Amino acid sequence: MNQSLTPPCWHCGQPAPSGAFTARTPEGSRDACCPGCAAAIETIYGMGLDDYYRIRQDEAPAPDARRAELDLALFEIPDLLAPHCASLPDGERLQLQLSGLTCAACSWLIEKALSTQPGVSRASVNLAGMTLTVDYQGAPQARETARRIQQLGYGVSLPGDPVATAANRREHKRLLGRLILAGLGAMQAMMYSMALYIGVFDGSDAVYEWVFRLASFFVATPVVFYAGWPFFQGAWRGLRNRNLTMDTPVALALFLAWGGSLVAMFTGGSHVYFDSAAMFVFFLLISRWLEHRQRQAINAGYARLGDTLPRAVRRLSGDQAQWVSLRQVAAGDRLLLIQGDVVPVDGRIIDGQGTFDEAALTGESVPISRGLHSCLVAGARLQEGSITLQAECAADHSQIARISEQVELASRERLDVIRDWHRIAPLFTAAVLLLAAFTLLWHWPAGPGEAFDHTLAVLVITCPCALALAVPLTLSATLGTALREGVLVASPRQLLRLPHIGGALFDKTGTLTLGRFSLVDTQVAGEGQKADLLAIVSALEWNNPHPLAQAFRDIARNPQMTDILPDGNGITGNLQGQQWRISGAPQQARPGTTCLQLSRDGAVQLYLWLQDSIREESAAVTRALRQQGLAVRMATGDNDAAAGPVARELSLEEWRAGMKPADKTRWLKELQTTTTQMMVGDGINDAEAMLAADVSVATANATSLAQRAAGLYMLKDNLQAIPALPALARRCQRTIRQNLTWALLYNLLAVPFAVAGWVPPWAAAIGMSASSLLVTLNATRVTRWKSSSC
Amino acid sequence: MEIVLLLIPLALLFLAGAIWALFWALRKDQFDDLDNASWRVVFEDREQRKGLPTSKEAADHDNERNS
Numbered sequence: 001m002n003q004s005l006t007p008p009c010w011h012c013g014q015p016a017p018s019g020a021f022t023a024r025t026p027e028g029s030r031d032a033c034c035p036g037c038a039a040a041i042e043t044i045y046g047m048g049l050d051d052y053y054r055i056r057q058d059e060a061p062a063p064d065a066r067r068a069e070l071d072l073a074l075f076e077i078p079d080l081l082a083p084h085c086a087s088l089p090d091g092e093r094l095q096l097q098l099s100g101l102t103c104a105a106c107s108w109l110i111e112k113a114l115s116t117q118p119g120v121s122r123a124s125v126n127l128a129g130m131t132l133t134v135d136y137q138g139a140p141q142a143r144e145t146a147r148r149i150q151q152l153g154y155g156v157s158l159p160g161d162p163v164a165t166a167a168n169r170r171e172h173k174r175l176l177g178r179l180i181l182a183g184l185g186a187m188q189a190m191m192y193s194m195a196l197y198i199g200v201f202d203g204s205d206a207v208y209e210w211v212f213r214l215a216s217f218f219v220a221t222p223v224v225f226y227a228g229w230p231f232f233q234g235a236w237r238g239l240r241n242r243n244l245t246m247d248t249p250v251a252l253a254l255f256l257a258w259g260g261s262l263v264a265m266f267t268g269g270s271h272v273y274f275d276s277a278a279m280f281v282f283f284l285l286i287s288r289w290l291e292h293r294q295r296q297a298i299n300a301g302y303a304r305l306g307d308t309l310p311r312a313v314r315r316l317s318g319d320q321a322q323w324v325s326l327r328q329v330a331a332g333d334r335l336l337l338i339q340g341d342v343v344p345v346d347g348r349i350i351d352g353q354g355t356f357d358e359a360a361l362t363g364e365s366v367p368i369s370r371g372l373h374s375c376l377v378a379g380a381r382l383q384e385g386s387i388t389l390q391a392e393c394a395a396d397h398s399q400i401a402r403i404s405e406q407v408e409l410a411s412r413e414r415l416d417v418i419r420d421w422h423r424i425a426p427l428f429t430a431a432v433l434l435l436a437a438f439t440l441l442w443h444w445p446a447g448p449g450e451a452f453d454h455t456l457a458v459l460v461i462t463c464p465c466a467l468a469l470a471v472p473l474t475l476s477a478t479l480g481t482a483l484r485e486g487v488l489v490a491s492p493r494q495l496l497r498l499p500h501i502g503g504a505l506f507d508k509t510g511t512l513t514l515g516r517f518s519l520v521d522t523q524v525a526g527e528g529q530k531a532d533l534l535a536i537v538s539a540l541e542w543n544n545p546h547p548l549a550q551a552f553r554d555i556a557r558n559p560q561m562t563d564i565l566p567d568g569n570g571i572t573g574n575l576q577g578q579q580w581r582i583s584g585a586p587q588q589a590r591p592g593t594t595c596l597q598l599s600r601d602g603a604v605q606l607y608l609w610l611q612d613s614i615r616e617e618s619a620a621v622t623r624a625l626r627q628q629g630l631a632v633r634m635a636t637g638d639n640d641a642a643a644g645p646v647a648r649e650l651s652l653e654e655w656r657a658g659m660k661p662a663d664k665t666r667w668l669k670e671l672q673t674t675t676t677q678m679m680v681g682d683g684i685n686d687a688e689a690m691l692a693a694d695v696s697v698a699t700a701n702a703t704s705l706a707q708r709a710a711g712l713y714m715l716k717d718n719l720q721a722i723p724a725l726p727a728l729a730r731r732c733q734r735t736i737r738q739n740l741t742w743a744l745l746y747n748l749l750a751v752p753f754a755v756a757g758w759v760p761p762w763a764a765a766i767g768m769s770a771s772s773l774l775v776t777l778n779a780t781r782v783t784r785w786k787s788s789s790c
Numbered sequence: 791m792e793i794v795l796l797l798i799p800l801a802l803l804f805l806a807g808a809i810w811a812l813f814w815a816l817r818k819d820q821f822d823d824l825d826n827a828s829w830r831v832v833f834e835d836r837e838q839r840k841g842l843p844t845s846k847e848a849a850d851h852d853n854e855r856n857s
Contacts, residue, residue, distance in 0.1 A: 055832060104829030126823045173816055180812050188805055208794055215798050219805065 009033035011041050011153060013059035015554060025050070040153040049112050056105035070341065071150065073312040073323045074158055075142040080311060080325050083162050085140060091121065094140045095162065096132040098125065099155035106154070113148050120145070131159060158311070168296070175292055178227040179285045185223035186278040192216040193275035213265050213272050220274035224258045228281040230288070244429040252433070253459035254280060260452055269449055276460055276764070283772050287469045290476045294492075297479070308400065308684065308705040309378060313344045316388065326395045338386040343376045346398045347389040354385030360683040360703045363637025363659070365509045365612040366594055379684050379703075400705070403687050407709040410691050432462045439755045446757075454757040460764040461754045462747055466771040470739035473779035478732035481785050486716040487725065494695045494711030498729040501695055502675025504625050505668055508636035508643055510682040511699055511719075512618045512650065517551045517610040520593065526605040532558070533606045537598055540564060540571045540582045548594065551610050591641030614646055617720050622650045624723035630678075633671070635664045637685055664689040680722070682706055697722060728785060735782050739775045746771045 008015060010023065010030035021032040023041035027050070032038035044052055074080055086093045101107060107125035114123035114134060122135040123145075134145055149156045159165060192215045225232075231254065234247030254277050261272035313329060314321040314336040321336045326344050329335065334350065337343065343356075353371040358364055358380045367383050370376065376389060378398040395401065439458045443451035479489045489495050506512050524530055534552075539561035541549040563574040570583030578600055585597035588607055598606040622632045634655040636643045647655035656667060665688045671677050672694070679686065679693035682702035687709040690696035698710035700717040707713045714721060750767060753759050759767075815821065 051833065055829075104826050105833075107826050108830065108833045125826065127826045128823050176821065177813055177816050180816070181809060184805065184809060184812075188801075205791070208791060211795060211798055215802060218802055 007031050009037050010053070011037040011059075036153065039151060043113075043151045044109065047113060047116065049109055052105050052109045055108075056103055058102035070310055070312065071155065071157060072143060072146055073314075075146045076323050077312055077325050079328070080158060081140070081142055084158055088135060091135060091137040092140045094134045094136065094142055094145070095159055096134065096142075096146070096149075097157050097159040098130045098132050098149065099157070101125070101127060101130055101154065103127075109152060110149060110154065113152055114145060117141070117144060117148060132156075172292065172296065175285075175289060178230070179282075179289050182223050182227035182278065182282040182285050185219045185227070186275070186282040188219040189216045189223070189275040189278040192219070193272075196272070210265075213261075213274075216272065216274040217262070217265065220258065220278040223278040223281050224254055227285060228254055228277075231281070231284065244433075248429050249432045249436075249459060249462070250280070250284060252436075253277075253456070256452075256456055256459065260456060264449075271453065271760070273456060273460075276456075279769055280460065283469070283769065287472055290469075291472045294472070294476050294479060297483075308342075308404065308703055309344050309395070310342055329391050329395050331391055331393050333391045335389045335391060336386070337382050337389055339382060339384060341382050343378050343380045343382065343389065345378050345389075345391045345395045346393055347376055347391045349374050349376065349387050350390045351388035352386055354387050355383045357381040357383050359509045359515065360706075361637075361685055363507060363509045363683060363685055365513070365515075365638055365642055379705075400684060403684065404705060404708075406691060407687055407705060410709065428467075432459070435462065435751065435755060439757075442755070443757055450757070453760065454754065457754045457757075457759045457764040458751065460768055461750045461759060466743035466746065466768070466775045467740070469772055469775050469779075470743050471736055473776055474732055474735045474739060474782060477735075477779045477782040478728060481783050482712075482725070482728060483715075485721050485724065485728070486714060487721050488713050488715055489711070490713065491711030495725070495729050496733055497676065497694050498678070498726040499733065500676060501630060501678045501726070503631040503633065503671055504678045504680060505664075505671065505689070505693070506622075506632065506634045506652075507664075507681035507683060507686045508634055508638055508646055509612060510701055511680055511686075512622075512634065512646060513612045513614050515612060515682065515701055517548050517594065518613045519551050519608060520611045520613065521609040523607045524605070525597075525607060526600070526603060528605055530606070533598060536561065536573075536575065536580055537582055537596075537606070537608065539575075540573050540580065540598075544571060548596070548610055591639075612642075614649060615719060617718050619650055621719045621722055622652065628723065628726060631675075635659050635667055635689070637661075637683075661685040661688050665692050668692055680719070681710075731782060731785055735778060739778055742778075743771060743775060 009032050011032060014033045021034060021038040022029040023032050023038040023045075025041065025045040027045075030041050032041055044050060081094070084095045086095075098110070101110075104127060107127045110125050110132065111123050114120050119136050119138060119141055120134055121137050123132065125132050132149075134140070146156045192212050195212055196209065196216075231247045231250045234245055235251035238245035238248055257273040257277040257280070260269075261274050261277075263269065264272050309326060311326055312323050313326055315324045315329065316322075316334040316336055329345055335344065335347070337354075339354075349370060349372055351372070353369065355367045355369045356376070357367045358377075360381075361377055361379050375392075378395070378400045436455050436458050440451050440455045443454045475492045478495070479492065482489050482495070509515055522530060522534070524533065534555050535558040538552040538555040539557040539559070541552045542557055542564070544566065558575065561573045561575050561580070563572075565572055567581075570581050572579055572581045574580075580598065580600055581602075582596055582598050585595045585604075585607060588595040588597070588609075590609060593609045593611045596608045596610065597604050598608070625632050631653045632650075634643065634647055634650075634652050636655070636657050637659055638657060640657045643655060643657040656663075659667070661684075664686065668677055668679060668689045669692060672692075676694040678695040678697065679690045680697045680699070681687075681690055682699045684703050684705050687706050690698070690706065690709040695712070696710040698707040698713040699719065700714045702710075702713065712725070746767070750759065750764075754764060
């Protein structure tokens with residue numbers, strides 16, 4: 001293949017064969033890889049924002065021209081916009097979701113570009129959440145804003161459910177506030193108590209002791225009752241439902257420590273325990289905070305996934321097409337679809353014909369041509385042509401909607417499994433309360449004051465702090481490490497199952513293969529050099545959005561080609577007076593491939609065979625999994641001819657072709673009767689099997705439905721991280737076990753002493769903190785894990 | 791030692807001030823985006839040195855032209 005060295009695109013860094021597209025700037029011309037990038041460069045220079053290119057830390061995303069129009073359509077439908085608008089005194093505020101931001105330079109660029117839009121009074125980007133807030137004077141001009149963002153090469157869409165987002169933000173802020181207060185208060189209380197513990201004051205300085213006690217009362221009280229409020233709430237809720245939760249002994253210990261100290265302060269008791277109470281709250285809040293952050297990171301990951309189906313569709317009324325939201329579509333509506341659109345609802349073609357990419361639905365890698373009266377399933381992508389579709393049902397009754405519902409349900413359940421260990425909570429709690437009561441009764445003869453001291457020591461020492469921190473901290477560290485390796489873990493439970501997996505079931509199209517076509521063979525039919533002919537093909541296919549055209553992206557183009565025009569079934573162009581045409585040649589296609597022909601003035605010059613080729617790393621990944629003792633299998637919806645070569649090249653244990661989604665699930669369940677299974681896939685057709693699998697992994701190029709169905713999904717478009725994951729999971733498990741063992745051992749050892757009355761409460765508080773600290777440090781060791789070290 | 795009687799209430803006052811400031815920052819979304827603000831300085835500095843109008847002036851100018 002003739003592949004000359006190509007300079008990178010000035011904007012996105014992808015190869016840009018010179019002469020392809022150039023952007024004119026005051027500093028000379030810049031190479032671009034596509035018209036979108038060229039426009040972005042000119043826009044940025046035109047606005048005087050070229051500093052962006054000097055300061056950015058990462059290359060910009062390539063604008064996706066195909067999606068641009070559809071994305072903009074969202075901003076024309078008032079129904080869709082309304083939930084994201086809020087009114088201000090002199091205008092409106094709009095929230096938008098951005099994508100493709102790589103560093104702070106991107107957010108600066110967007111803010112600048114929007115600040116010159118008429119009617120915009122303020123635009124601010126939140127890089128962490130990739131959200132944009134725009135304030136308008138008067139009515140929002142959302143479409144213009146979106147268009148400007150797109151021109152710069154970024155993606156823009158409407159954010160998820162605004163009510164849930166706002167509630168989540170409020171909870172996040174409240175928890176952070178509690179944590180800050182508890183941290184500051186606990187440190188202060190500790191400081192005052194230290195003076196009391198080490199006995200600076202003898203009898204003569206009673207007034208100073210009183211001042212110190214009063215000071216620690218002042219700092220600890222808000223900590224206990226404001227920061228510690230969730231524990232009282234939880235305990236109360238538990239009691240009302242006749243349920244013992246971990247919160248019960250915590251709330252009891254807090255109240256006893258605080259109330260007892262207050263009594264001791266006024267009755268001249270020997271000790272106050274305000275510091276113990278405050279430290280207690282602080283440590284427990286840290287654990288809550290970590291859990292919360294984990295949940296948020298997972299939610300944010302979900303929010304950034306695109307939609308499987310378009311949210312806006314062109315509905316025909318008479319001959320007029322009008323953008324409406326998908327939810328408004330009813331059975332019988334006529335919808336207009338053009339090249340690149342995704343079929344939004346199950347229906348039937350009533351006008352026109354087209355080629356459809358159904359890979360996500362069926363796994364078939366070759367696009368299928370469908371004509372008048374054919375049935376279409378929502379989720380297929382129209383590759384070529386334009387059609388009118390008659391909807392057979394409302395959008396939420398499409399086949400895909402049923403799968404989406406299952407997936408949503410599963411992903412919601414998943415967020416709660418972090419709290420799995422809470423099942424042991426009632427037992428633990430009951431044991432602690434019994435012990436405390438026993439201690440109180442046992443020491444009662446020695447006087448209520450002493451009995452109280454010892455009971456408090458038992459409650460503090462049995463605090464599930466270290467126990468509570470052990471699991472969330474380790475998981476948090478592991479999830480962070482996985483993220484660094486390019487894997488987002490939506491279900492920690494699935495990650496922990498990985499070491500015990502017995503087999504892996506892979507999808508073919510888009511998972512083991514790239515899911516896009518590349519040139520595998522050519523045959524010169526006339527005279528002429530292959531390289532010259534390929535340059536002509538490349539020139540013809542250059543600006544074609546068809547997936548087959550991508551195969552020629554990296555081939556140098558013949559720059560003299562003019563009048564390039566698509567003509568329905570192919571593309572024609574003019575080169576030195578001769579007419580060249582590239583078109584399909586289905587009669588020459590070999591099994592599993594698609595064939596194209598290049599002709600000059602009607603005479604065929606070159607045949608080209610294209611195939612969905614195997615990923616570079618697939619062989620290494622499947623080999624590594626086999627070495628770990630997994631049986632690697634493949635289930636595909638594609639035909640035998642396309643699947644066979646792939647399975648043989650990767651020497652898979654077993655493979656089945658022509659499988660419908662339900663067949664995949666059935667086979668997976670069959671395999672699960674002997675050993676646990678991992679499912680790796682990318683399509684809507686894999687979603688069902690992924691939900692049934694013990695561990696499910698979605699590739700980076702997967703449809704968002706599959707990503708939502710998966711417990712783990714890859715952020716980088718390769719499979720390399722998969723074989724390393726079981727090792728990370730084992731490491732995580734080992735750390736959790738160490739932490740739990742330590743926490744339990746400490747509790748079991750210390751409790752008898754506390755019950756016997758040999759541990760003063762302050763020592764119990766220090767022991768508890770040290771134990772928590774140890775657990776924390778042990779958990780952070782996981783972040784140093786590297787995939788190469790296994 | 792008498793000074794303790796003054797210093798401790800003073801320390802408590804400072805603490806109250808610090809907590810108030812942190813809660814104020816929290817309410818004003820100061821903790822929302824920690825990456826962006828640190829870079830903004832660099833951009834605005836470059837802009838000023840080049841004598842470009844700041845974003846606000848540019849916006850006003852644009853609005854005038856369009857109205």
